[in-house]
Amino acid sequence: MQKRVLFHNPWLPYVLLAPQIAVTLVFFIWPASQAILQSVLLEDPFGLSSQFVGLENFQRLFADPHYLNSLRVTAVFSIAVALLALTTALVLAVMADRALRFAVGYRTLLVWPYAVAPAVAGVLWLFLFNPTIGILAYLLRGVGISWNHYLDGGQAMLLVVIAAAWKQISYNFLFFLAGLAAIPRTLIEAAAIDGAGPVRRFWTIVFPLLSPTTFFLVVINVVYAFFDTFGTIHAVTQGGPARATEILVYKVYRDGFIGLDLGGSAAQSVVLMAIVIGLTVAQFRFIERRIQY
Amino acid sequence: MAEVSFQAVGKTYPGSRTEVIKGISARVADGELMVLLGPSGCGKSTLLRMVAGLERISRGTMAINGRIVNDLEPKDRNIAMVFQNYALYPHMSVFDNMAYGLRIARIPRAEIRARVAEAAQILELTPFLKRKPGQLSGGQRQRVAMGRAIVRNPQVFLFDEPLSNLDAKLRTQMRVEIKKLQTRLGVTSLYVTHDQAEAMTLADRIMVINDGVAEQVAPPLEVYRRPASAFVAGFIGTPAMNFLAGRLCGDGRAVELAGGVRLGLPAPVAGGPMAGGTEGAITVGIRPESLRLDNGHGDLAVAVDLTEMLGADSVVHGRLADNGSTLVARLSGIVPARPGDRLRFTIAADALHLFDTTSGRRLDA
Ligand SMILES: Nc1ncnc2c1ncn2[C@@H]1O[C@H](COP(=O)(O)OP(=O)(O)OP(=O)(O)O)[C@@H](O)[C@H]1O
Ligand SMILES: [Mg+2]
Numbered sequence: 001m002q003k004r005v006l007f008h009n010p011w012l013p014y015v016l017l018a019p020q021i022a023v024t025l026v027f028f029i030w031p032a033s034q035a036i037l038q039s040v041l042l043e044d045p046f047g048l049s050s051q052f053v054g055l056e057n058f059q060r061l062f063a064d065p066h067y068l069n070s071l072r073v074t075a076v077f078s079i080a081v082a083l084l085a086l087t088t089a090l091v092l093a094v095m096a097d098r099a100l101r102f103a104v105g106y107r108t109l110l111v112w113p114y115a116v117a118p119a120v121a122g123v124l125w126l127f128l129f130n131p132t133i134g135i136l137a138y139l140l141r142g143v144g145i146s147w148n149h150y151l152d153g154g155q156a157m158l159l160v161v162i163a164a165a166w167k168q169i170s171y172n173f174l175f176f177l178a179g180l181a182a183i184p185r186t187l188i189e190a191a192a193i194d195g196a197g198p199v200r201r202f203w204t205i206v207f208p209l210l211s212p213t214t215f216f217l218v219v220i221n222v223v224y225a226f227f228d229t230f231g232t233i234h235a236v237t238q239g240g241p242a243r244a245t246e247i248l249v250y251k252v253y254r255d256g257f258i259g260l261d262l263g264g265s266a267a268q269s270v271v272l273m274a275i276v277i278g279l280t281v282a283q284f285r286f287i288e289r290r291i292q293y
Numbered sequence: 294m295a296e297v298s299f300q301a302v303g304k305t306y307p308g309s310r311t312e313v314i315k316g317i318s319a320r321v322a323d324g325e326l327m328v329l330l331g332p333s334g335c336g337k338s339t340l341l342r343m344v345a346g347l348e349r350i351s352r353g354t355m356a357i358n359g360r361i362v363n364d365l366e367p368k369d370r371n372i373a374m375v376f377q378n379y380a381l382y383p384h385m386s387v388f389d390n391m392a393y394g395l396r397i398a399r400i401p402r403a404e405i406r407a408r409v410a411e412a413a414q415i416l417e418l419t420p421f422l423k424r425k426p427g428q429l430s431g432g433q434r435q436r437v438a439m440g441r442a443i444v445r446n447p448q449v450f451l452f453d454e455p456l457s458n459l460d461a462k463l464r465t466q467m468r469v470e471i472k473k474l475q476t477r478l479g480v481t482s483l484y485v486t487h488d489q490a491e492a493m494t495l496a497d498r499i500m501v502i503n504d505g506v507a508e509q510v511a512p513p514l515e516v517y518r519r520p521a522s523a524f525v526a527g528f529i530g531t532p533a534m535n536f537l538a539g540r541l542c543g544d545g546r547a548v549e550l551a552g553g554v555r556l557g558l559p560a561p562v563a564g565g566p567m568a569g570g571t572e573g574a575i576t577v578g579i580r581p582e583s584l585r586l587d588n589g590h591g592d593l594a595v596a597v598d599l600t601e602m603l604g605a606d607s608v609v610h611g612r613l614a615d616n617g618s619t620l621v622a623r624l625s626g627i628v629p630a631r632p633g634d635r636l637r638f639t640i641a642a643d644a645l646h647l648f649d650t651t652s653g654r655r656l657d658a
Contacts (some may be wrong), residue, residue: 027416168371186380194394194445197366208384 032273044230052262057267066237066243066249067268074247077161078225083281084165085221086214089172094202113170120233123161126236146274149237153244156237160245163236164229172217180206219283223276248272295358295371295430295448297344303445303525304339304505321523326475326482328492330653331502332528337485340502341451345374357449373442374451377458381426381433386436387413391601394445403524409427413442415474418644432463440472443478448480450475454562456491468494493517502527509576523576523648532581532608532621536644541579541647548577548647552615559642562656575656578646579645581608581623584638592635594615595620597630609636 023127039057043050053148061067113121127150128136137147149156190202207214230249233239239246239254246254248268257267297320304314313336323328329337342348343355346367354361375624388409395405395606395612396464416436426434435455442450453473456464456631472495473592475482486492492499493513501548509608520526539550545561556577584593595611598619607628609620614635622638630636647656 007599045520184378184380186376186378187382188381189345189367190441191382192347193345193372193374194368195397196393196439197368200397205382217320 028243031264035269035273036194037182038262039270041263041266053263057263058271061261061264061267061271062181066246068245069243070248073157073243073245074226077164077229077245077247078222080087080157080161081164081168081225081229082221084161084219085168085172086217088165089169089217090176090210090214092169093173093176094206097177113167118164118167118168118228119235121234122235125159126168129159131261146188149241151241153241156241156245159238160229164232167232168221168224172221175213176210176216183209185238216225216283219279223279226272226275240259297449297481297483298322300354300356302340302343302355303351304336304343304348305351306457312351312369314343314351314503317500317502317505317507318353319507321481321483324479324497324600325497326472327483328499329483329485329502330489330492330495330496330499330528331487333487335502336505337487338453341374341453341485344370345372345451346370347365354385358524370449371447372449372451373445373447374433374453375438375442375455376453379426379438379455381441383426386423386425387418387429387440390426390437391440393442394441398445399507403602409440413445415443416440431459432467434458435467435518439474443474446463448481450480452482452484453596454485454487457486457488464488464491465520471495472614489531492529493529501528503528510614518586519655520578520646523578523653523655526578526646526648526655530580530582531621534621535579535581536648537577537579537613537616537618537620538574538650540574548575548645550577550613550616551618552613553654554613554615556592556645557642557644558638558647561656562647574650576648576650576653578648579620580641580646583644584620584622584624584640586622586628586636587639588625588637591621593638593640593641595622595638597632597634599632600628602627607635 005050023291040054041050041055043055050094076135085120115125126134127145131148131150134147140147147155187205187209188201196204226247227249229247230253233245233247233250234253237245239250241286251264252268252272254267255261259265296312299317301316301317301318302314303312303316305312308350317340320325327519329340335432340346342349342632344357344522345363346362346369350363354363356362357370357372380427382393385393391409391412392405395408395418400638409422413422416439418433418436418440421429421433421437426437429437435458438455443608446612452471456467468491469482474494484495484497485525496513498510498512499516501508501516503522503524508526509516511521516525520529520534523536533551539548539551541547542549542555545558547555547557585591586589594614597611600607601610606623606625607624607630608621609630611620612618613620620638623638648654649656
């Protein structure tokens with residue numbers, strides 16, 4: 001099909017694009033280029049002078065055990081968040097899809113957690129898991145688990161994963177529900193007649209047909225875990241204990257704003273930027289390939 | 294090897310109070326192809342889906358091969374179904390679509406390959422086995438859906454308007470193919486359609502459904518020749534049957550149309566309105582194709598409104614001179630009648646269909 005639009009005035013398309021381009025320039029290209037510039041400079045702590053150091057900031061970065069730790073923490077954190085948020089949402093969506101064809105109004109209520117600010121979500125969970133007064137910590141003690149995420153790195157990680165995933169579940173849920181609704185009912189019926197039970201139908205028909213949705217959500221969730229969870233981490237653990245929950249974004253902040261290592265922090269930002277670009281490219285490639293069947 | 298029987302089967306959808314299937318009883322004999330025919334919304338698909346196990350049976354019993362299946366899951370009924378939209382698995386190749394059910398049944402791989410290859414050959418799908426459904430034409434998809442049904446050697450085939458998404462030419466071609474295939478395989482089949490031409494060519498017997506009631510279950514020609522009710526009579530045949538108001542007279546040996554025309558009957562009609570001692574009001578049905586042009590002695594004088602020349606036939610739309618009711622006649626050859634012309638028709642006494650006006654049931658001698 002012909003998708004090209006014809007403009008009679010040759011300038012019109014540029015004029016129409018101008019606001020978007022301006023926004024991109026001011027809010028993305030400019031700061032991004034500042035970060036790249038900064039990443040090859042070494043600045044003195046008072047910000048009075050800077051000198052060009054080439055890739056030294058990056059070399060330092062990848063030799064820094066704290067940075068490597070942060071990479072590992074981020075990987076664990078984002079995979080755990082994506083996995084938890086996706087599986088929970090999928091289970092809920094499948095149950096909801098089966099139970100009742102939801103009224104739309106009802107459905108939108110389910111997205112409310114998404115509107116809660118990350119920091120607030122974090123505080124909520126922090127409160128529930130507070131070692132002294134938290135109800136969940138209390139219940140855990142009841143079953144013999146001593147909960148103290150201020151001391152135990154594993155527990156701290158678990159807590160931020162739960163807090164971060166919780167907020168994303170409703171978003172994933174809506175997408176999965178829409179994905180499920182888009183699967184024609186006769187396909188499921190045909191599979192039932194072909195002899196497939198519910199579990200088999202799910203894995204051989206429903207899940208493959210949901211895969212474009214799933215992949216899209218994986219990318220969205222990973223990006224979320226990488227970048228949007230700063231507030232959660234900041235509110236709940238501040239990267240602690242002993243850097244056990246210090247994800248890359250948090251480390252950028254800590255090194256840049258607290259440690260005032262602007263060059264190193266900028267280099268970290270550049271690495272993060274490369275990761276986002278990579279994820280986005282992967283997503284577009286994959287979606288273009290998968291969209292046809 | 295399989296017989297499907299319905300015993301006063303009824304269906305009420307959950308959350309709705311009206312009964313959609315109102316107690317249908319019938320038997321589909323082994324190897325028979327029964328067509329479920331009726332207007333949109335009459336409950337054809339519902340009945341078929343009840344056989345498939347996709348809808349619960351609200352009352353009555355349904356048996357396949359003598360075994361009551363009311364509470365059996367679809368997979369335990371040994372049936373195959375072809376859906377109107379084909380319901381092919383879009384992410385699987387044609388081969389995998391056909392092999393899906395066989396794999397679940399844990400049939401050995403070599404046999405799966407052989408059975409799919411055989412079905413593909415019968416349906417001329419061999420070159421497409423590796424393609425996905427999205428890369429096939431409508432007719433090819435339809436054949437894949439057929440293939441998926443036949444590889445499993447089911448006891449019963451169920452078809453829900455399988456041809457309605459095809460163009461007219463392909464539809465005619467495919468319905469012949471389906472008939473040949475079904476005769477060859479000898480599998481008991483239920484076939485839903487609202488296309489009467491499809492029903493007439495395919496069916497061993499037709500079940501005409503109206504508003505959840507089986508009005509008649511009979512071979513196609515009998516449905517045409519001796520419709521059991523005014524509904525069936527009006528539904529089968531194109532152009533549709535003419536219905537004229539009339540009453541029985543002369544001890545049931547003649548009918549008098551409104552306006553005074555008297556038509557003799559081959560044998561006296563008993564029962565019906567006559568027995569009730571009422572005026573004997575009935576509905577007289579006349580097929581457009583059983584009217585003959587006879588300008589000398591014709592009983593029915595008609596003023597022509599419009600003539601459709603179809604080449605082999607002409608369809609004359611007119612108005613009875615005596616009472617103004619419309620009448621359609623289908624005459625062979627070219628009849629150059631113009632609007633305003635007066636024609637006279639005769640009708641053979643045995644070509645009259647009489648129906649009880651209140652109940653719509655056929656009245657017979
Ligand atoms: N899931 C359902 N819930 C409630 N009512 C339904 C449901 N499915 C069908 N109906 C109603 O049952 C009646 C029969 O529907 P059905 O689909 O069997 O008609 P049909 O004869 O197959 O018509 P068509 O030729 O249009 O396919 C209709 O009045 C329809 O509105
Ligand atoms: Mg239907």
